[in-house]
Amino acid sequence: xxxxxxxMSGALAANKKSKPDWFGVTxxxxxxxIGGGSLRDMLIGAYPLGWVNDVNFVYVIMASIVLTxxxxxxxxxxxxxxxxxxxxxxxxxxxxxxxxxxxHHTHYxxxxxxxMFSAIMGGVIRDILTNEVPIIFRKEIYATACLAGALxxxxxxxxxxxRVTCLLxxxxxxxxxxxxxxxxHLSLPKFKEIQDAIEEHQPHTK
Numbered sequence: 001x002x003x004x005x006x007x008m009s010g011a012l013a014a015n016k017k018s019k020p021d022w023f024g025v026t027x028x029x030x031x032x033x034i035g036g037g038s039l040r041d042m043l044i045g046a047y048p049l050g051w052v053n054d055v056n057f058v059y060v061i062m063a064s065i066v067l068t069x070x071x072x073x074x075x076x077x078x079x080x081x082x083x084x085x086x087x088x089x090x091x092x093x094x095x096x097x098x099x100x101x102x103x104h105h106t107h108y109x110x111x112x113x114x115x116m117f118s119a120i121m122g123g124v125i126r127d128i129l130t131n132e133v134p135i136i137f138r139k140e141i142y143a144t145a146c147l148a149g150a151l152x153x154x155x156x157x158x159x160x161x162x163r164v165t166c167l168l169x170x171x172x173x174x175x176x177x178x179x180x181x182x183x184x185h186l187s188l189p190k191f192k193e194i195q196d197a198i199e200e201h202q203p204h205t206k
Contacts, residue, residue, distance in 0.1 A: 002089040003057055006033035007064035009086060010126050012075060017130040022065075028126055029065050033057075035122035040097050040114045044104045083182070090119040091174035094146040095153050095167055102154070112150035119146045141181035144188060149174035 010032025011025045020028075034051045041049045051057035068075060075082070097118025101111035120136060120143050127134040136143045153170035157163075180186065 002092055003033045004060045004064040005085050005089050006122055007061040008068045011065050011068040013126055013130050026065050028129060030061050032122045032126040033061055035125045036118045036120060039121050040118045044101050044106055044114060046104055087175050087178045090146055091171040093119040094149050094174055095170050098150040098153055108154045112147055112154060115150035116143055116146040141186055145174050145177035148177060
């Protein structure tokens with residue numbers, strides 16, 4: 001379900017931006033849905049990659065592109081629905097990505113980062129290819145929510161909570177953080193204001 005949704009979101013973004021042909025839309029949808037997981041698998045040495053090992057991922061992506069074409073006008077209007085589905089998707093991808101990294105005996109910090117990569121990097125690549133500012137650089141708590149959820153999953157697993165409990169609770173944490181952040185326009189502090197940096201380098205005058 002997550003793979004199919006991300007493929008649809010990629011197709012919508014691609015068509016909205018540049019009106020490409022079917023191959024272009026399918027390519028963007030494919031990259032959006034498997035980009036994060038593929039990057040994670042390459043970094044932790046998990047071969048073959050998930051979609052290479054299971055052709056059903058390819059079928060799901062292709063079917064999702066076709067459905068997007070059929071219901072394009074309806075889907076384009078359901079922004080709130082897609083936001084909720086996107087939030088659910090990144091939540092689940094984060095935790096499952098973290099779990100896979102742990103299974104390959106990575107350090108818990110690395111596993112949390114790999115979980116975050118699983119969730120966000122497909123969207124980052126999509127934004128770059130469609131000439132958009134990646135969402136992690138916008139004024140939203142996005143990747144941070146994924147990282148927080150991944151760390152909570154690891155912490156709960158360390159204290160031997162059941163797998164289902166860890167999955168559900170940490171997924172819920174990511175969703176709640178993301179929803180609250182968007183609703184109340186919350187974001188992390190800026191690294192450095194441009195004006196402040198300019199003023200600091202100007203000579204002081206009396």
